[in-house]
């Protein structure tokens with residue numbers, strides 16, 4: 001299964017990076033960073049907020065943006081009114097890089113939206129690395145974690161002052177996310193096992209998330225009708241990658257989604 005393959009590749013990339021950059025070094029880099037921005041506050045409030053994703057490629061489509069520059073794209077997202085910016089850092093299947101995070105943190109001014117590290121996180125090292133690169137939040141995918149792993153990664157993110165977006169795709173995963181105490185829960189409309197995308201996944205699973213938690217709908221969101229559908233479900237934010245990255249005018253597309 002592809003998801004297992006991606007996680008295995010990620011684990012070996014992480015053990016390689018651990019050898020090159022020991023944890024002490026990451027911790028000293030973290031100490032030099034300004035404190036994290038409040039990701040939860042950024043996506044809360046009225047209307048469907050947009051978490052805009054810096055995404056170069058995907059396993060199902062290959063490269064989606066030929067002249068890809070993460071900083072240029074992130075700047076357009078910030079200018080266009082994105083509530084937060086998601087940065088895909090997985091290298092082998094999504095052509096991402098942790099350097100995209102640190103570049104965006106360095107080159108955008110301090111009024112930029114909070115940054116989410118989007119990766120297949122199974123190791124505490126990746127959470128430290130996210131913060132060292134300037135991330136304000138991390139993605140945690142229920143499908144690749146045991147309950148105790150999810151709990152300890154959530155706890156570490158919290159200790160580092162970061163938020164966590166906990167991603168689920170089916171009923172059992174949403175229940176596990178709720179049980180973990182996560183206050184930001186993402187429903188991924190894409191099945192990471194088959195790559196099929198169906199916005200109705202959010203419609204089906206939303207009621208399992210109790211009031212008081214923030215909810216995010218992820219993947220396959222392309223137009224303002226999709227946003228209206230999510231608004232009616234009382235979703236706080238939509239995570240949008242491909243539709244924005246491939247738009248001829250990113251700012252225009254973002255404004256269209258924001259209504």
Ligand SMILES: O=P(O)(O)OC[C@@H](O)[C@@H](O)c1c[nH]c2ccccc12
Nearest residue numbers: 188218219220221239240241242243
């Ligand atoms: O490009 P899309 O269909 O708008 O999807 C963005 C985002 O939801 C997707 O990239 C994603 C959702 N969950 C993930 C987990 C890992 C990698 C990628 C993802």
